[in-house]
Amino acid sequence: MMAAGASLLVDSEDVAWFRGRPEGARGAAAALGRRIGLREQRTAELVLAVAELAANITKHAMDGSLLLRVVRNETVAGVEVIVVDSGPGMPDVPAALRDGMSTAGTLGIGLGAVGRLADTFDIHSQPGLGTLQVARFWPRPLPPSVTGEPLVAGITRPIAGEQVCGDAWAARTDTVAHPARPSEERQTAAPADEGRLKPSWSTLTGTRPVSGNAKMPSPRFSLARPGRSTMPVRAAVAGPGHGIMVMSCDGLGHGPMASIAAQAAVHTFRTGDARTPEQAVEQMHRALRGTRGAAVAVARIEPDGRLLFCGVGNITAALVTSTARSILLSHPGIVGHQMHQLRTYEHHLPAHGVLAMHSDGLSERWGPADLAGLLHHPPALIAAALLRHAGTRRDDASAVVAKVAR
Template identity: 40%
Template sequence: MIGSACLPIVADVDAIRVDDVSAPGRARRVAGALAAQLGFTDTRVAEVEIAVTELGTNLHRHAREGMLFVRSVRAVEEAAVEVVAVDRGPGIANVEEAMRDGQSSTGTLGVGLGAVTRLADASAVSSEVGAGTVVTARFHRRRGACAELPGELAAGITRPIEGEDVCGDGYAVCDEGGRLRLMMCDGAGHGPLAAWASQAAVRSFHDDLSGGPGDILGRIHTAMRGTRGGAVAVADLDLERRTVVFAGLGNIAACVVAGGRKQSMVSVPGIAGYQARTIRTFDYALPAGAVVVLHSDGLTERWGAEERGGLFGRDSLVIAATLLRDMGVRKDDAGVLVARPTVR
């Protein structure tokens, strides 16, 4: 399912469960094919494949419930392959040591995470002993070509229910400098028809961002008629006034996390595309250092900020992937969108 900023545009291409010996090879082929499609040179394609093989092999041999997410990132002239490795494995006691040349976190390829971070243009590793590890790595088509692919203030990730190839959850982001607008949609049901509903929400969001979250949500409601419909939420983060204006329809969970506390935001009952008798907006404070989280009901809401340690000081994508791993326990499509805005 597509998740996007005004630019770059991010698409979740595949979510691969690493549950047998063939999975790392499949992940390598998916990532390599995507890199070739995006115009990477043969040498750069091979580098992406090496890194994905290392990550996939590590997950297969030493992790529980490992998953590899392969994503495309596109701007006007630049493109990148993004890979997210998530597991419930034993964790890494000393991440810095695992990144050193010649070290192997798994004893597999003998090069460890150091190879992944050297080959990637941007990467992050978050690990907790006994809980698992999240690794993110972005590979540009041309090394160092990051001018059009800046670090994002917000990032999302989706995972389809087991047995489906596409996820019915979708998200979108638009960074307007002093404002950051977020949209999360949970298309009703699963599979292609649910994904179609979410895609209608994403298209409507990008077609017209005029007005506030209530106006945007109203247009999305109209655009989703003729689809299965779904739950939708829109948040407008004013980075100068440090406020969030929020409008939700249905069961998208949303909160502001700040100072070790989680403040839930209010959605009203309804189904976008079918029933929206009342669309209301609510205002919330956005303290310095706050993180805003939106997620579908594929993630349980029963989590507290105080028990997450230093997670909310990490990159947006690391936060999103960790929440998906730890809270995405329901047998359902799952999607989470995280914004970690800063004052500019």
């Protein structure tokens, strides 16, 4: 499914959400373009597009927000603009993109102009539900390394009133020329905390201790369809070829201290040499000691569509198609503090489905029908749809989506 070199990944740095004051995004876009080194003409084009998108939020949208962020690969940086609103939606998107379409007393050329100015532009709109838009602006001339659409993308949003987010996500590629035999793979167990006094669950979470015969919440169980392996793989082996590693992290609590934990997890994940999800979780467990700790989930997508998964804490992970949502099992614990013996679970990522992971800043009250009309869109737009549908402003929120190359 994924040929070597075909998986395009870009890292993103969420800069600022503009909600209720989208007009402020124009000045921020100009500053951001200059900061990353876009030329004057390209920065002016970015600002014009942001101004059009912000004006549309003010004129048409209900509860609309605009996100500005930096996107980059190993050689170049650009700017991505994501617009999310909750209505009223567009009954005819192609018509809205045509120049000369008149809406609300304007000439209606905004979206057509945005599509021409951006290097990539995608939109999904549904009457009564709202509109999602993603526009990406790279330097000109367009570098060859950024052609195509990334296979993995995520989105984060801090709790209302905070400037930093305690949620994070990351992705990286990993090429295995000669896979190890199962007997050569290290049996995985949570690192021992020699001589360290483990803090109680109530101390870490701020909740009351469980008393009497009450039990801690049980881990989520896999609801994978029959015929797919859900048994733990004691010696998970990374297959040959160009695999993709994806991580979702929720630092305990919110605010700057949660952000420190999440960013430590991201740094360790990106710079580590782990080949399997459980190895990656182990490395982050060691790196997060001394922080608040975090819930973490890691998946590895193999070239043949196999998916290896290991999660600790309340990160929701699911394989989603237009008709089914299969929840992947995670273990209880806090990465960096308390962790039991890890297991990797093997699944298969459907060719026309996605892997979606999100923090508990999103409720689980969503299903395949909520994404059915979106699965052919880029991962960034699908992640934005999840955030709109299930996100809460009473907690940090994040979602990351991965697809297979076709």
